[in-house]
Amino acid sequence: xxxxxxxxxxxxxxxxxxxxxxxxHFGIHEEMLKDTTRTxxxxxxxxxxxxxxxxxxxxxxxxxxxxxxxxxAKAGAKHVYSVDMSNIIDKAREIVSxxxxxxxxxxxxxxxxxxxxxxxxxxxxxxxxxGYFLLYESMLDTVLYARDxxxxxxxxxxxxxxxxxxxxxxxxxxxxxKIHYWEDVYGFDYSPFIxxxxxxxLVDTVDNHSLITTPAKFFEFDINTVTKEELAFHSxxxxxxxxxxxxxxxxxxxxxxxxxxxxxxxxxGPMSHYTHWKQTVFYMDQVLDxxxxxxxxxxxxxxPNATNPRELDIEIxxxxxxxxxxxxxxxxxxxxxxxx
Numbered sequence: 001x002x003x004x005x006x007x008x009x010x011x012x013x014x015x016x017x018x019x020x021x022x023x024x025h026f027g028i029h030e031e032m033l034k035d036t037t038r039t040x041x042x043x044x045x046x047x048x049x050x051x052x053x054x055x056x057x058x059x060x061x062x063x064x065x066x067x068x069x070x071x072x073a074k075a076g077a078k079h080v081y082s083v084d085m086s087n088i089i090d091k092a093r094e095i096v097s098x099x100x101x102x103x104x105x106x107x108x109x110x111x112x113x114x115x116x117x118x119x120x121x122x123x124x125x126x127x128x129x130x131g132y133f134l135l136y137e138s139m140l141d142t143v144l145y146a147r148d149x150x151x152x153x154x155x156x157x158x159x160x161x162x163x164x165x166x167x168x169x170x171x172x173x174x175x176x177x178k179i180h181y182w183e184d185v186y187g188f189d190y191s192p193f194i195x196x197x198x199x200x201x202l203v204d205t206v207d208n209h210s211l212i213t214t215p216a217k218f219f220e221f222d223i224n225t226v227t228k229e230e231l232a233f234h235s236x237x238x239x240x241x242x243x244x245x246x247x248x249x250x251x252x253x254x255x256x257x258x259x260x261x262x263x264x265x266x267x268x269g270p271m272s273h274y275t276h277w278k279q280t281v282f283y284m285d286q287v288l289d290x291x292x293x294x295x296x297x298x299x300x301x302x303x304p305n306a307t308n309p310r311e312l313d314i315e316i317x318x319x320x321x322x323x324x325x326x327x328x329x330x331x332x333x334x335x336x337x338x339x340x
Contacts, residue, residue, distance in 0.1 A: 032128070033067060035276045041258070041266035042068055042128065045158055046075040049260030052156060053077045057119060061112060061127035061146050062139050066092035066105065068126050073104040080105045081119065083112050112142050117150060124156045132203050133280045134164055134254040135302065137310045141228055159256035163220040165269060166237050166300060168213035168247040168288070169206060175248045175283055178202075199337055201314070202281040206251050208270045212290060213239035213247070215269070218300055232303035239296040247288035247296075250316060250335075251279045282316055286333050293323040305338075313338045 033039060046053060054076040060069045063082035069092075072080050082092065082105055089109045096105045108115055125146055131138035147157060178197055182190040216237040221230065241247075253269040254277075268275045288296070298318035305311040316335040 037273045045258035045264040048262035056123035058124045059122040121152045159258045161257040164254045165215045167215040169210040171248045206270045212245045234301040241290040241294040244291045249283045253279045295321045
């Protein structure tokens with residue numbers, strides 16, 4: 001089984017060190033493996049489309065413990081090259097050997113951009129690159145690098161298409177707790193933290209019953225063709241109130257589709273089974289009093305942060321249009337999350 005010398009992580013920028021080192025720890029891999037929606041979606045996409053893998057050379061970008069590499073080998077791949085920067089790859093070597101895939105899987109430690117694969121091209125790229133809000137701290141840039149350098153013309157990427165959605169939710173109790181906690185912290189006024197608490201996006205599981213608007217797809221892309229520059233977006237959306245209630249926040253989730261005759265989708269919305277990505281919640285600095293049929297016209301923008309490209313700057317704007325033309329309820333607003 002071929003191996004490479006580990007890249008010296010101390011020479012990476014601090015933000016890169018922190019990102020890769022976080023994947024050294026067992027706990028994060030345990031969480032991902034136990035995320036059955038995530039893991040079984042990948043397995044189904046490969047096992048239901050074994051004809052795509054038979055005799056093919058596969059590259060697993062960010063292989064972690066090697067689970068996707070072993071799925072690919074079991075689906076019929078001729079050979080799998082598995083790359084990961086973190087030290088978890090040492091455990092992956094043990095696991096691959098223990099399960100009898102030493103002759104089928106070659107593990108390479110290092111940053112993909114800094115190493116050379118033993119082959120010039122691959123037929124398929126497999127990667128679980130997705131982050132919170134899909135693109136936050138994701139590895140998609142590395143997948144695009146692998147695509148442009150190694151993937152044969154007409155080759156496959158799993159998953160290959162992504163869609164992002166937004167909706168409005170009622171969440172008065174949590175928002176109150178989130179704000180009012182800072183007004184009396186063990187007898188002291190910590191109110192300067194209120195603004196910080198409101199601006200920080202929250203990653204949490206949202207109950208489907210909390211949705212009070214229709215969802216809207218606001219961004220989609222094909223990993224076979226998308227460029228890094230196109231991942232910075234400014235998209236419009238329109239949400240319709242499905243009930244009369246108060247709206248306190250927006251939530252964002254995403255779906256990822258896999259190629260093949262047997263279609264498989266990995267969903268992360270509140271109407272689907274739990275995933276470790278949960279949903280991303282953005283609290284407004286105002287409360288929208290919605291009546292059934294009212295419309296929220298808005299836009300959402302995202303771009304990589306100038307200081308740390310793995311972080312995102314996000315902006316959401318909205319304008320409520322009421323069916324009754326009630327000017328007291330027709331509010332406009334803006335949410336900004338800018339990293340410094």
